[in-house]
Amino acid sequence: MRSFTYLSAPDVETAVRTIATEPNAKFLGGGTNLVDLMREDIEQPDVVVDITRLPLTGIEDLPGGGLRIGALVRNSRLAAHASVRTRYPVLAQAVLNGASAQLRNMATVGGNLLQRTRCLYFYDGAAACNKRAPGSGCAAIDGFARNAGVLGVSDHCIATHPSDMAVALAALDAVVEVESTRGVRRLPLTELHLLPGSTPQVETALAADELITAVELPALPVAANSRYRKVRDRASYAFALVSVAAAMEVEDGVVTDVRVALGGVSAKPWRAHEAERILLGAPATEESFLRAAAAELAPAAARPDNTFKIELAQRTIVATLRRLRTDGSAA
Amino acid sequence: MVEVRLRVNGVDELLDLPPQVSLLDALRERLGLTGTKKGCDQGACGACTVLADGERINSCLALAVQYTGREITTIEGVDDPLQRAFVRNDGFQCGYCTSGQICSAIGMLAEHAQGAPSAVTEHLAGPAELTGAEIRERMSGNLCRCGAYNGIVDAIQEVAR
Numbered sequence: 001m002r003s004f005t006y007l008s009a010p011d012v013e014t015a016v017r018t019i020a021t022e023p024n025a026k027f028l029g030g031g032t033n034l035v036d037l038m039r040e041d042i043e044q045p046d047v048v049v050d051i052t053r054l055p056l057t058g059i060e061d062l063p064g065g066g067l068r069i070g071a072l073v074r075n076s077r078l079a080a081h082a083s084v085r086t087r088y089p090v091l092a093q094a095v096l097n098g099a100s101a102q103l104r105n106m107a108t109v110g111g112n113l114l115q116r117t118r119c120l121y122f123y124d125g126a127a128a129c130n131k132r133a134p135g136s137g138c139a140a141i142d143g144f145a146r147n148a149g150v151l152g153v154s155d156h157c158i159a160t161h162p163s164d165m166a167v168a169l170a171a172l173d174a175v176v177e178v179e180s181t182r183g184v185r186r187l188p189l190t191e192l193h194l195l196p197g198s199t200p201q202v203e204t205a206l207a208a209d210e211l212i213t214a215v216e217l218p219a220l221p222v223a224a225n226s227r228y229r230k231v232r233d234r235a236s237y238a239f240a241l242v243s244v245a246a247a248m249e250v251e252d253g254v255v256t257d258v259r260v261a262l263g264g265v266s267a268k269p270w271r272a273h274e275a276e277r278i279l280l281g282a283p284a285t286e287e288s289f290l291r292a293a294a295a296e297l298a299p300a301a302a303r304p305d306n307t308f309k310i311e312l313a314q315r316t317i318v319a320t321l322r323r324l325r326t327d328g329s330a331a
Numbered sequence: 332m333v334e335v336r337l338r339v340n341g342v343d344e345l346l347d348l349p350p351q352v353s354l355l356d357a358l359r360e361r362l363g364l365t366g367t368k369k370g371c372d373q374g375a376c377g378a379c380t381v382l383a384d385g386e387r388i389n390s391c392l393a394l395a396v397q398y399t400g401r402e403i404t405t406i407e408g409v410d411d412p413l414q415r416a417f418v419r420n421d422g423f424q425c426g427y428c429t430s431g432q433i434c435s436a437i438g439m440l441a442e443h444a445q446g447a448p449s450a451v452t453e454h455l456a457g458p459a460e461l462t463g464a465e466i467r468e469r470m471s472g473n474l475c476r477c478g479a480y481n482g483i484v485d486a487i488q489e490v491a492r
Contacts, residue, residue, distance in 0.1 A: 006333055006350035006396055028397070035392045036373050038351070048350070050397055076386075080447040085455040096450040100472025101439060102380055102389045236450065236471035331456040 001039045008050040012179055012213060015051050020181045020209040022047040027211060029072065029111035032103050037116065040123060042132060052108070056213055059083070065219030071110030071212045075165065076101065078109060088217060089330040090226035090245045094168035097230045100237050110212035112165050113176070113192060117203050117267045119148060119159040130156045131200045145305040147239060150313070151266040153301055157200030160264055161193055162239045164230060167263035169215060170271045171245040172223055177214040178206060189215070193268035203267070222247045222257040225329045229320040230263070231312060240264030242313045244320040250284040260321075262296075265313055272296045275317065284325050286318070293317040333396045339364065340408025346395070354398055355379045355390035358405055366406035366430045370474075377473035380431035380438075381405050387438025389472075406430035411437060416486035424477035432473050436487050439469045443491075461491045 009015035019025050025047035028034055037043040056070035059081050067083055078084055079095040099107065121127040121139040128137035140148055140158050148158040166189065174189040192204055206212075217223075226247035232238040243263035249256045258279045260272035275292035282288040293314035300310045335346045339362060346361055355372075358364045358381070370378030372391045379391040382404040413436050416422070423429040443461055451468045452459040459465055466484050475483065 001351040003349055003351055006394075028394075031394060031397065032374060032389075032392050035353070035394060039372070052397060076442070076447065080442075080445070085448065089455050092448065092455050093450065096448060096452075100374075100377065100389075101442065101469055102377060102387050102435065102472045103374060103392075105386045105438075106388050106392065230450075236468050331454065 002041065002044055004045055005047045006050065007047060008053055010053060012054055012056070012211065015049055015054060016180050016209065016211050018047075018049050019211070022049075025049055027051050029108040030074070030106040032099070032107045033111065033115040041125070042123070051211070056110075062216065062219075067217040069109055069215045069217070071214055072108045075099070075104040075107045075109065075112060078165075079104065086224070086331050088168070088172060088220075088223045088226065090171060090223065090228045090247060091165070091168040091217075093228035093330050094164040094243075094245055097228060097243070098164035109165070109215055112163050113169075113189075113212060113215075114204065114206075115161075115163060117159050117161045117193070117200075120144060122159060131159065131196075134199070134201050141303065145303040147241070147264070148303060148306050149264075149266045150300040150302045150306060150309050151262070151270050151297075152195040152268065153266070154196045154198065154200070156198050157196035157267070158303065159196070159200070159267060160239075161203075161267055161269060162264075163269065164228070164240065164243060164263055166193070166269040167243055167261050168228055168245040169217075170269035171226070171247060171259040171261035172220060173218050173259070175216045175218070176212055177216065178210045179213045180207065180210045184213075186216075190269070190271050196267050200267070220247075220259075222249045222259060224331070225249060225324060226259075227320055227324055227330045229316055229323070231316055242309055242316050244313075244316045246317070246320045246324060248279075248284070248321060248324045250325060253283055255279045255282055255284050255288070260292075260296075260317060262313060262317070265300075265309060272317070274298075279321075284321075286322065289318040289321045290314070335395050335399050337395070337398060338402045340404060348395055350394065350396050352395050353391055354381070354393040354395045354403070357395040358390065358403070364405050364407050368427055368430060370428070370431075375474075376428070376431075377435060378428050378431040380435040380473065382434055382438055385438070385441060387435050404434070406433060409433060409437065412490050413437065413486065416489045417483070420486040420489065421479060421482040422486040423475070423479050423482070428473060428475045432470070432475065432483055435470060435473045436490075439466075440487070440491060443469070461488070463488065466491075
């Protein structure tokens with residue numbers, strides 16, 4: 001690993017001021033992605049600003065019934081929190097389905113969101129990768145693409161964002177709070193990550209000097225009836241082939257509120273607006289679930305290696321909604 | 332160089348390190364505590380698992396400087412019934428992953444005692460019984476390429492009872 005200057009920020013103001021004045025600096029949270037990428041020379045910061053001593057580790061109830069989660073809350077703490085388990089079970093389940101227990105003890109909420117969108121070729125310095133070396137091409141498109149995306153992909157990049165947590169947050173209408181020397185701003189989580197287009201090296205809507213300080217969940221009654229389903233190549237500790245975060249309310253056999261988001265299929269956590277539009281007001285039947293899932297995946301574009309994901313995603317949506325209807329929430 | 336103060340297995344240590352040195356390398360190369368193993372060096376295998384203030388972490392992805400002021404426990408500082416249970420239950424063959432497995436299991440049992448759920452917990456709101464399936468899921472961050480998993484699960488279950 002290349003050497004760098006290490007600074008530990010005592011407060012948010014110092015952290016954002018330091019990052020704004022250093023041209024090639026990175027915030028360091030739990031380190032589970034950044035340290036790995038630095039060891040592989042993919043990330044080469046001159047200055048590392050350790051933010052783990054910032055006072056952003058709380059989980060607090062919001063006046064209107066929502067929840068405010070500090071950006072430095074460790075993933076394991078988030079998943080174990082009583083309010084998350086009972087009011088937003090899909091979020092607890094998603095976090096628990098990500099990485100390993102050791103990594104969840106280290107990784108922060110903000111860092112989980114800002115882990116790099118990546119595939120095997122992103123890590124392989126000998127391979128073409130428009131994300132690692134813009135303009136060099138994409139080795140995945142004609143290469144091993146089993147884990148690649150099928151929604152919102154481009155000719156420049158087909159990598160997926162690997163976070164499970166972010167998929168649940170996308171379904172829950174989460175809002176991300178961001179701070180810089182210019183002040184505080186808030187954006188919907190679904191607008192944080194960008195599709196690759198012709199600039200896959202630009203992965204988020206954040207400027208280089210912006211720090212995620214918190215994630216807020218709105219009061220959302222439907223969230224109490226929610227589940228996360230992850231399909232992967234081994235039973236645990238693997239990235240999703242496909243995952244589904246879903247929340248659904250059914251009254252008199254009719255869907256009265258619903259949230260669906262997909263993981264493992266895109267460079268961003270994929271909020272399934274089209275599926276939701278079809279489900280809302282429809283009978284909570286297998287036929288509706290199938291129709292909604294098919295409509296969401298209609299624009300999908302796959303490579304030979306990952307064509308299976310299009311049907312797998314539909315089946316996983318249907319299975320998750322069916323389970324919600326018959327067994328209720330994961331809590 | 333940065334100054335790093337660690338308390339390792341109950342002993343205060345003061346190290347002067349380049350900031351890119353991992354906690355794993357600091358333990359092994361600077362303090363001579365070679366019980367903690369380097370497997371993949373990228374957070375995928377769990378051989379480097381140690382306890383930081385009682386919580387299990389991958390020391391290969393931890394910069395030593397980030398852990399200044401923390402209490403680190405490595406296998407050299409462990410005296411736990413799990414060690415004898417691993418021997419009794421054939422919880423290893425070559426032994427390379429074992430120190431990580433033991434540290435991980437200590438952290439895992441503490442998490443379970445505090446009521447933490449796992450991905451296979453049926454009802455998230457309530458406590459989870461430590462079944463074989465729960466142990467396998469909670470220990471999935473520790474690989475054993477000899478395939479001693481059945482013995483590992485038996486050893487942990489024996490101690491948990």
